[in-house]
Amino acid sequence: MRKLNHNENLVLERIQNDMPVTDEIFHIIAKDTSVPLIDVIHILKSFESEKIIIGISAEIRHSKTGYHSGTALLKVSKNRIDSAISSIQKNNYIYSALMYENDYNFKIKFKVPHEMNPVDYAGLIARETGADHLFRITPRLKFDSKNEIKNSPWNETGKRIPVIDLLDNCKTHDSFVLPVEIHHNNKTEDNNSIKIGEIYNEFSSGLNMRSVGKNDIPVIQILQNRLPLTENPFSQIISESGIDLTADDIYEISEELKKCGIIKKFSALMPDKYEGHEIRSLSFWKFHNSDLNRIIQFFRDLNNIFDTAVIEPGVLNREYNLTAGIYTDDNSELERIIKFISDSLHISEYCILKEIKKVKNDKFIYFS
Numbered sequence: 001m002r003k004l005n006h007n008e009n010l011v012l013e014r015i016q017n018d019m020p021v022t023d024e025i026f027h028i029i030a031k032d033t034s035v036p037l038i039d040v041i042h043i044l045k046s047f048e049s050e051k052i053i054i055g056i057s058a059e060i061r062h063s064k065t066g067y068h069s070g071t072a073l074l075k076v077s078k079n080r081i082d083s084a085i086s087s088i089q090k091n092n093y094i095y096s097a098l099m100y101e102n103d104y105n106f107k108i109k110f111k112v113p114h115e116m117n118p119v120d121y122a123g124l125i126a127r128e129t130g131a132d133h134l135f136r137i138t139p140r141l142k143f144d145s146k147n148e149i150k151n152s153p154w155n156e157t158g159k160r161i162p163v164i165d166l167l168d169n170c171k172t173h174d175s176f177v178l179p180v181e182i183h184h185n186n187k188t189e190d191n192n193s194i195k196i197g198e199i200y201n202e203f204s205s206g207l208n209m210r211s212v213g214k215n216d217i218p219v220i221q222i223l224q225n226r227l228p229l230t231e232n233p234f235s236q237i238i239s240e241s242g243i244d245l246t247a248d249d250i251y252e253i254s255e256e257l258k259k260c261g262i263i264k265k266f267s268a269l270m271p272d273k274y275e276g277h278e279i280r281s282l283s284f285w286k287f288h289n290s291d292l293n294r295i296i297q298f299f300r301d302l303n304n305i306f307d308t309a310v311i312e313p314g315v316l317n318r319e320y321n322l323t324a325g326i327y328t329d330d331n332s333e334l335e336r337i338i339k340f341i342s343d344s345l346h347i348s349e350y351c352i353l354k355e356i357k358k359v360k361n362d363k364f365i366y367f368s
Contacts, residue, residue, distance in 0.1 A: 002050070007035045011043045015056060018265035021223060021254035023232045023247045037231070044229050047268075054269040054363075055226030058254075064262040065212055065220070065366050066114035072122050073353075074106040074131040081105070084129040085359055092368075094125070097359035100282070104135065104353060107282065111364050212262065217367045218243055219253045223266060224366060269363075277310065277327035279334050280355035285322040285347050295322065298345060306337055322347075 004012065010033040019025055026044075030037040047053045062069050076084045088097045088108060096109040106129070112121050126134035212220070222243070227233050234247040245253075257263040287295060303310065310327040324341075328334045334352075342348060 007033070007039060008043050008047075010035055011040055012047070012052070012268075015044070015053070015268040016270065018258075018267055019056075020251065021058075021234070021266050022251045023234045025227075025233065026229075026231065041229050041231070048229070051271060054271060056229075056266070056268050057226055058220070058223035058266045059264040059269075060220065060224055060366055061261055061264050062111050062364075062366075064260065067111045067366065068114065068116070068118040069109070069111045070118040070122055071107065071109050072125065073104040073135040074108065074126065074129055075104050075133040075135075076106060076129060076131050080130040084131070087128045087130075089360055091125070091128070093121070094360060095362045095364040097361075098280075099356045099359050100353045101356050102353045104133075105356075106131075106359070107353075216253060216257060216262070218245065219250055219257065220262070221367055222250065223254060223263065224363075226269075277329060279328045279331055281326050281328075281334060282353040282355070283324045283326055283338070284351050285324070285341070285345075286349040287322055287345065287347055295345065299324070302337075302341070305340070306333070309333060309337060 011029060014029050014033050020028060022028070026040050027037055029035070030040045033040070035043070044053075044056070048055060074084070084106065085097075085099075088094050088106070091110070093112050094108050094110045098107045099105055100107065108125065110118075110121065110125065112118055122134055125131075222234075222237055222241075228236050230236050232247075234250055237243070238245065238247065238250075254263060254266065258265070306328075309329075310325075326334060326337055328337065338350070338352065342350065
């Protein structure tokens with residue numbers, strides 16, 4: 001990304017935070033940043049054309065809409081790869097798919113409506129892609145160097161549930177066996193397998209819970225799409241779509257959707273942090289739950305130590321219970337990071353899946 005000027009930095013910082021869903025949105029950005037309105041709109045158009053941002057839209061919490069999400073690794077034989085790719089690309093519930101060079105050669109992410117069981121649907125994906133085996137994996141906790149734990153739920157008192165309690169008190173399904181190359185004490189051993197459990201768990205967020213209503217759906221459909229960069233964007237949307245709502249209606253419903261947690265925030269959608277990194281991998285590590293606080297702090301520091309890389313960890317509830325996406329510029333940097341993690345945390349058992357290419361990367365559209 002090119003070096004931004006002063007006004008561009010002000011606008012970029014503002015649009016990454018929540019913004020009101022109102023026709024005055026760009027006027028508010030101009031007021032908050034002291035950047036003239038005409039310049040704000042010009043800057044945003046430049047950001048989109050240069051792919052500094054993907055657009056401005058709502059971040060939807062899938063669990064609040066009634067949708068279930070899932071992530072799975074697929075083991076597809078070489079003679080079925082092309083047909084598997086075709087099947088994945090045609091499947092509207094699969095919004096992300098990566099291909100790895102290992103035996104487990106696809107990682108897919110999908111979302112299904114509430115009436116569909118995500119575990120059963122994962123099995124359906126396996127059959128449609130001709131996979132020999134499927135392994136569902138849902139990180140119990142996700143965190144990075146710049147944020148608190150991203151998906152630590154709330155208890156009934158409105159406080160975050162302690163991390164250790166989360167790992168000890170969640171429903172689990174049976175473990176699967178994931179045959180991969182495993183490292184023991186820095187030695188590679190073939191023909192081994194590790195057990196990594198699949199977590200499927202639903203917690204209340206502690207926010208004001210309510211279901212999605214009939215009037216909510218058209219607003220969600222509008223807000224999850226890219227906002228037009230005009231002086232009165234919602235008036236333009238209403239005029240072009242013929243929707244039976246006013247800009248004030250959209251604002252009021254959006255505020256309610258934010259309060260109940262269906263909309264996390266309305267802000268700029270940024271490109272994936274790992275875009276531009278040549279080497280993209282998924283790793284699994286074995287550590288003791290009692291060391292979790294130390295692990296979290298370590299990974300928060302790790303992105304600062306290796307500032308040219310992006311490292312995004314998550315916690316599972318099985319024997320190999322730490323997963324981390326590691327995105328680097330070359331293999332030697334990846335090897336340095338792997339060795340640093342292993343040596344620093346005294347973790348000698350781990351496995352690495354290296355990405356070959358991106359098969360699918362779409363924004364999931366709810367109520368389409």
